[in-house]
Amino acid sequence: xxxxxxxxxxxxxxxxxxxxxxxxxxxxxAVTNQLLTAARAEQQTVRAERAAEQNKxxxxxxxxxxxxxRLVDYRRLVDRGIVGEERRLDWVDRINAIKxxxxxxxxxxxxxxxxxxxxxxxxxGGEVEFLASPMQLNMALLHEEDLFGFIxxxxxxxxxxxxxxxxxxxxxxxxxxxxxxxxxxxALCELDLVTIRDKRASKA
Amino acid sequence: xxxxxxYFTATRVLxxxxxxxxxxVESSFANNEEGAQGFAAQLRGAPASLFYVLVDxxxxxxxxxxxxxxxxxxxxxxxARKLAQRYRDTSLSLALSLGYEKTQRRDERILFSSFTxxxxxxxxxxxxxxxxxxxxxxxxxxxxxxQLAAKLGSKKAPLLLVSLQQAGLRQTYVENGKIRFxxxxxxxAADATDPARVAEAxxxxxxxxxxxxxxMRVVPREGAAIDAVLIAPTGEKRRVQAAGPNxxxxxxxxxxxxxxxxxxxxxxxxxxAGAEVLFLHLLAQRPPAAQYAGDRLxxxxxxxxxxxxLVAGGALICLLALVYAGIxxxxxxxxxxxxxxxxxxxxxxxxxxxxxxxxxxxxxxxxDNLRATMQRYENLTKQSSAPDRLAAALSQSLDASPDIxxxxxxxxxxxxxxxxxxxxxxxxxRSAPAPQQPAGAPQAKVLYEFAEVTGKVAAVQASDxxxxxxxxxxxxxxxxxxxxxxxxxxxxxxxxxxxxSLSGDIGADAGKIPQFSVSVARKLGS
Numbered sequence: 179x180x181x182x183x184x185x186x187x188x189x190x191x192x193x194x195x196x197x198x199x200x201x202x203x204x205x206x207x208a209v210t211n212q213l214l215t216a217a218r219a220e221q222q223t224v225r226a227e228r229a230a231e232q233n234k235x236x237x238x239x240x241x242x243x244x245x246x247x248r249l250v251d252y253r254r255l256v257d258r259g260i261v262g263e264e265r266r267l268d269w270v271d272r273i274n275a276i277k278x279x280x281x282x283x284x285x286x287x288x289x290x291x292x293x294x295x296x297x298x299x300x301x302x303g304g305e306v307e308f309l310a311s312p313m314q315l316n317m318a319l320l321h322e323e324d325l326f327g328f329i330x331x332x333x334x335x336x337x338x339x340x341x342x343x344x345x346x347x348x349x350x351x352x353x354x355x356x357x358x359x360x361x362x363x364x365a366l367c368e369l370d371l372v373t374i375r376d377k378r379a380s381k382a
Numbered sequence: 383x384x385x386x387x388x389y390f391t392a393t394r395v396l397x398x399x400x401x402x403x404x405x406x407v408e409s410s411f412a413n414n415e416e417g418a419q420g421f422a423a424q425l426r427g428a429p430a431s432l433f434y435v436l437v438d439x440x441x442x443x444x445x446x447x448x449x450x451x452x453x454x455x456x457x458x459x460x461x462a463r464k465l466a467q468r469y470r471d472t473s474l475s476l477a478l479s480l481g482y483e484k485t486q487r488r489d490e491r492i493l494f495s496s497f498t499x500x501x502x503x504x505x506x507x508x509x510x511x512x513x514x515x516x517x518x519x520x521x522x523x524x525x526x527x528x529q530l531a532a533k534l535g536s537k538k539a540p541l542l543l544v545s546l547q548q549a550g551l552r553q554t555y556v557e558n559g560k561i562r563f564x565x566x567x568x569x570x571a572a573d574a575t576d577p578a579r580v581a582e583a584x585x586x587x588x589x590x591x592x593x594x595x596x597x598m599r600v601v602p603r604e605g606a607a608i609d610a611v612l613i614a615p616t617g618e619k620r621r622v623q624a625a626g627p628n629x630x631x632x633x634x635x636x637x638x639x640x641x642x643x644x645x646x647x648x649x650x651x652x653x654x655a656g657a658e659v660l661f662l663h664l665l666a667q668r669p670p671a672a673q674y675a676g677d678r679l680x681x682x683x684x685x686x687x688x689x690x691x692l693v694a695g696g697a698l699i700c701l702l703a704l705v706y707a708g709i710x711x712x713x714x715x716x717x718x719x720x721x722x723x724x725x726x727x728x729x730x731x732x733x734x735x736x737x738x739x740x741x742x743x744x745x746x747x748x749x750d751n752l753r754a755t756m757q758r759y760e761n762l763t764k765q766s767s768a769p770d771r772l773a774a775a776l777s778q779s780l781d782a783s784p785d786i787x788x789x790x791x792x793x794x795x796x797x798x799x800x801x802x803x804x805x806x807x808x809x810x811x812r813s814a815p816a817p818q819q820p821a822g823a824p825q826a827k828v829l830y831e832f833a834e835v836t837g838k839v840a841a842v843q844a845s846d847x848x849x850x851x852x853x854x855x856x857x858x859x860x861x862x863x864x865x866x867x868x869x870x871x872x873x874x875x876x877x878x879x880x881x882x883s884l885s886g887d888i889g890a891d892a893g894k895i896p897q898f899s900v901s902v903a904r905k906l907g908s
Contacts (some may be wrong), residue, residue, distance in 0.1 A: 181688070182514065182681045192689040203703025210710035217717040224724040231731035238738040241749055245742060248756040255759065256746060298797075298829075299761030306754040308762065322791075326770035339762060342739025344794035345769045373760065374755055379747045 241346035260336025261374045264292060264311060268337055269371065276331040283361055285328070295372050297341065305377040310370040311338070318361035322347050325365045338371040383516070383686065384431040387662045388506065391549040392439050392568070395506060400666035404650040405659050418505030425513045432686065433510060434665050435520040435675075438549040438658060440566050441498040445471070461492065469496040474503065474520055474674040493561065495522070498672070507679060516686040516745050519673030523547065524564030526661040526670060527554035533646045533664075534611050534637060540601070542610040542632070544588050545657035551583050552657075553591040555600065562600055565591060565690040577618050581625035584612050588627040588634065596631075610634045613642050613657045631702055663700065671873065765829050767906055769793040772831045773905070775867050779860040785853045788837040789897070799832040799903035803871040830903045832870075838895045839875060847876040847896075854898045861900065866908035871901040 182188075255261045259268070266289065277285045294301070295310035319325055325347065331342040345367040387398040395417055397409040409424055411417030436675060445468060452460055463475040469475055475496035483489045497503070503520070510517050527543050531554070535541045540557045550568035554561060567587045573579040588610060595601040601608060610632050614622035619638040627634055642660055647667070651659040677684075745752060746847070772793060780786055796802050839850040851874045858872050875896035 184687070185685055188685055189689055189692060192692040192696075196692040196699075199693075199696035199700035200703070203700035203707070205708070206707040207703045210707040210714065212708045214714045214717070217714045217721065221717050221721050221724070223884055224721050226729065228724045228728035231728040231735065235731045235735040235738070238735040242738050242742060244753060245745065245749060245845065248742060248752055249745065251756055251759075252746065252752055255755070260759075261755065295762075296618070297762055297765055299765070300758040302754070302758075304750070304754055306751050306758065322773060326768065327775065329768050330770070333768070339759070339766070340768045341762065342768050342795070344792075346790065346792045347769075348790040349788070366736060374759070376747050376751050376755060378751050 181231050184195065244262055255374065256379070260372075261376055261379060263375075264309075264371075264373050265337045266311075272335050272337075273332070274278040276335070277329055278332070280324060280327055282317065282319075282324060284316075286316040288314045289371065290314075290346075292373075295370060297372075307375045307377075308372055309375055310341070310372045313369040313371055315365070315369060317365045317367075318350075319347070319363040319365055320359065322363060322365075325363075325367070329367070329369075332369075336371065338373050341370040341372055343368040343370060384429065385666050386428075386431040386433050387629060387666055388433060388435045389548075389658055389662060390439065390503065390506070391547075392436045394548065396548075397421070397424070398662055400662065402649070403647050403663070403667075405648065405652065405662055405666075406650075407652045407655075413502065415505060416510060421506060422509035422512065425509055425515065431515070431685070433515050433517045433899070434662075434669060435503075435507070435517065436523065436526075436658070436662055436665055437497065437503070437674075438523045438547055438552070438661075439502075440550075440568060441495055441502075442524070442564075442566075443494075444500055444524070444561075444564060445494045445496060446491060446562075448479065448483060448491055449637075451488040451490055459488075463757075464492070465494060465496070468494055468497075471500045472496060473676055476672050476674050478525075478561070478672045480562075481558075486539075489594065495524075495674075497522075507675075511679065514682050516682040517675060517679050518669055518683050519680060520675040521665055521670065521673050522564075523549075523552055523566075523658070523661050524554055524561050525672055526664050527564060528556045528559050528561055528672065529664045529668065530646065530660055531556040531611070532559060534613075534642060535609055535635075540608050542588065542591065542595075542608055544584060544586075544610060545589075545613040545660070546580060546615055547656040547658040547661075549658070551587050553587055555591070555595055559598075563591075563595060563598075564577060565594075577615075577621055578625075580615065580618065581621040584614070584622050585625045585627050588612070588632065589629060592627070592629065592632055601723065607631050607633050612636045613660070614638050615656070616640055636846065640842070685773050755817075765795070765906065767795065767831055769831075772833050772867075772902070772904055775864040776833065776835060776861070776902075779857060779864065782860050783853065783857040785838045785839050785842060786837055786857045788835055790834075790836040792834045792836075794832050795829050795906075796832045796903075797829055799830045799868075799870055799901070802832050803834070803901045829906045831906065832901070832903045834899055834901045834907075836897060836899045838897050840895075850875040854900075858900055861902060866904045868903050869900060870903050871899075873899040 194259075222291040252261070259265055269289070273285065273287060276282075290312040291307050292311045297308070300308045317325060317328065324343070329340070329342060345365060347363055347365045350362055350364050386401045387400055387405075389396040389398060391413065393413055395411045395413050396407055397411070399406050399408050409421070412420050438490045447464065449460055449464065462472075465472045465475045465477060475494070478495065480491040480493055480494040480568050483491065507517075507520075530545075531541045531543050534543070538558055540555070543554045543556060545552050548571075550566050552564065552566050554564040556562065567583070569580070569583060573583060592601070592608075607630060610627065612622055614636050616639050637645075639655075639657060639660070642657070643649075643663070644661060646660060648659060648663040651663075651797045742749075747755070757839055769791075773791065776788075776791070780788065794802070839853045842849045842853065854872070855872050858869055861867055862869055875898045890907075
């Protein structure tokens with residue numbers, strides 16, 4: 179193909195127009211591509227946000243159900259005095275009352291200083307602490323049912339969760355020597371009187 | 383750029399301007415030196431235009447020849463050689479391929495054409511070159527005839543097209559869309575102005591050209607009749623029809639110039655013009671690929687094409703880019719809709735969660751503390767028990783074994799009852815070690831109630847070892863039947879096992895009753 183002289187000058191204008199058109203197209207593609215990329219990133223963020231909000235909703239729903247289930251039991255523990263500080267005077271009164279009610283001849287007990295309870299599944303950090311006061315019990319019994327009844331009364335009436343760790347019931351042989359109705363068994367027991375300290379309970 | 387068409391006849395040269403299907407005569411020059419000078423003068427002041435030269439003269443030559451099947455540069459050289467052999471001046475010449483022979487050699491049929499007197503064009507073409515005009519090409523009416531034939535008649539079937547131009551009466555034979563023969567028969571001035579003579583000329587020239595075609599074996603002598611389209615001047619249709627060729631071998635159809643103009647989309651043309659306006663319109667609208675001019679004359683047209691191509695290419699790329707950008711934008715809008723929907727769902731979930739939380743009862747502690755307290759409390763209560771349950775099982779077995787007398791029961795909670803059967807103290811309850819929680823395992827272990835029962839067999843003589851052991855065995859057997867109770871260890875009053883030592887002191891301390899011990903366990907919750 180034969181072209182006239184100074185062709186380069188002649189086609190400079192159209193070439194500039196062509197380059198400008200191509201550049202305009204490229205800019206349009208680049209801008210829209212950037213917009214699309216930004217939109218994709220925003221979509222990822224919004225999706226994550228939506229998933230988080232939906233998780234929060236699921237957690238809130240679960241929490242509502244859990245609260246409704248557990249709150250009644252928790253309040254019962256508070257009312258019984260299991261949640262809160264120890265009430266040792268109440269315990270002494272209660273033990274005396276049980277002894278009198280069951281007409282027990284001898285009930286010796288000692289309650290040791292309070293310490294963190296060491297039972298499986300209840301330890302752990304946080305604001306809730308299970309505390310145990312160890313109790314040694316020494317009783318003279320007419321019948322082993324006296325011990326079971328006494329422990330049962332403690333468990334139902336004491337403002338603490340009574341955990342029986344060990345008990346020994348032994349025939350004493352004293353009944354044969356004594357006249358009338360005399361204890362013939364001796365029971366030695368180890369118990370934990372467990373209370374719960376909730377650091378937020380008083381603030382709540 | 384405007385389109386201007388130079389219609390070149392033996393006597394006059396007319397300059398037409400074509401725009402949007404309308405033709406107008408701008409200038410008319412005599413075909414001589416003065417006319418060419420006038421044309422050059424007009425070009426100097428005219429705006430840049432695209433020029434098409436349409437030649438309608440007698441001095442044109444058509445020659446068909448078969449050449450060997452060659453391609454590329456060989457074909458180009460062969461064609462150039464053939465043109466040079468046939469024509470003295472090949473500056474305005476062309477070679478038009480008509481197809482290939484269906485033989486093994488596949489020879490190519492080529493129609494060679496040129497004007498036999500190029501000198502008459504030189505002043506006019508020189509004027510165009512001088513002004514650096516963009517000349518698209520030099521064409522003859524014969525080259526445009528196939529287009530007109532296709533519009534007015536059949537595209538494939540042979541057709542004889544007869545038209546009256548300012549130059550004279552043109553007869554062109556077209557076959558399969560390709561020109562096979564063309565001839566211009568000039569009319570005398572007196573004939574051209576007399577409609578009756580014009581009509582006679584149509585008849586005479588059509589008959590003559592048919593006879594020529596049959597003589598040259600272009601048309602078979604005994605073949606079917608060929609179609610002919612006669613383009614009559616305005617208002618002369620009937621006359622031409624009446625005077626049309628009266629031959630069974632030619633089926634003539636007469637079309638008036640106005641009808642033909644409408645058929646090809648020519649909206650307006652100068653009054654009194656001949657059929658040349660049809661060819662000029664077709665040339666301006668869709669010029670044929672074949673033309674006579676060489677590269678030198680067309681170089682500014684090539685430049686024009688290059689400039690247009692650059693802009694068109696840029697525009698095309700820009701358009702494609704814009705289309706792609708549009709697709710990207712559409713995708714973005716789609717994403718934005720999804721984003722808006724996700725926003726709405728997230729907000730709805732947040733609102734619902736807030737509503738659920740607002741419905742929480744007033745708590746005496748935090749939710750986490752409530753959960754921790756109750757979970758640990760449940761764990762602890764599951765591990766709690768009292769001796770009464772296991773004692774009840776023992777008591778029921780003892781009721782069925784009246785010979786057994788229990789001296790001591792030691793009860794405790796343990797995670798491993800089998801470990802507890804060793805070294806049991808006599809009276810004090812063992813300090814039951816609280817089962818240690820493994821680090822990182824907050825769940826409660828499985829705990830067992832463990833009891834060691836120590837006693838003796840009453841109402842049996844101390845020397846009756848068999849009876850004593852049998853009584854204890856029966857007691858143990860009853861214990862084993864209690865649900866959940868597992869007997870861990872039995873120490874009979876007299877250990878007769880082969881693995882233990884046995885000694886005796888006959889007669890000494892006959893009143894002492896031997897003791898037994900039974901260790902039992904029961905899983906909490908069973």
